[in-house]
Amino acid sequence: MGWKRVIGSGIAGMLCLIPMAYISFRFLNLSEGITGGLIQNIDDALGSISSLIGAGGIFIELIVGALIGVALIFLFPIHWCIFYRPEDIMLILAVTLPWILCCVITCGIFARSPKQGIHTSLAIGIGYAIVLVIVYFILIAILGSNIILDGILIGLTDLPYLLAVLTAVFEGCLVGTVFGGFVGSLKYKPKGAKGKRGKSRGKVEVSGLSEESRAIESSVLTEKTSCSNCGAKLTIDELFCTNCGAKSP
Helix, strand or coil: CCHHHHHHHHHHHHHHHHHHHHHHHHHCCHHHHHCCCCCCCHHHHHHHHHHHHCHHHHHHHHHHHHHHHHHHHHHCCHHHHHHHCCCCHHHHHHHHHHHHHHHHHHHHHHCCCHHHHHHHHHHHHHHHHHHHHHHHHHHHHHHCCCHHHHHHHHHHHCCCHHHHHHHHHHHHHHHHHHHHHHHHHHCCCCCCHHHHHHHHHHHHHHHHHHHHHHHHHHHHHCCEEECCCCCCEEECCCCECCCCCCECC
16 A cells, blocks of 8 residues: 555545544443533533524534544543543443544555555544644644643643643554454455466366376377287387287288
């Protein structure tokens, strides 16, 4: 897989993570698990608002829910969930499942070997790391300082913004890489394996034909005949009778 294909599959995987984050937000109670139950039923509230708005409300619900899910996945690393909520298995699943599904789906489409699966999964993480670093500097330019932004993240995760988001991205990416490499291995076909089998089959056939030819040749050479003059037994390759010297038929 060339670098252009890796970058393309990485971008596709980055887009794939967004609906996967919505699934985690909507069906695995990601926001409730992150806040320890302090904030509840955000998904139901969005559903109620969308039903009031009408047809366009469903689209708004999907966009807002996906953005909330992505933000929570990026701000709260997997190790934070394990350290601070080790008993909440659903929270750990809600944080890791979007990465797993994203890498599995993307590698299932683009990867053809374990190496390609690993490269594709890493490209997703590296792509998001670049985006989040750019967002950090944009927010600093808007706020005029990093104190507020880092202070909020330290209060939430005990980590400044950059360390929190980069840790969250690469932890999730590495978990997804395991599954991405596995999916790539399922689709891996060694080069030349078919050709080798074909060659070996050809050799067997040629060998069989040569053995058959040798058998026919041997039977022809050992075929018996008799001399027309004295009746002595001769082989077919003898031109003259060994008994009387007459020319064999």
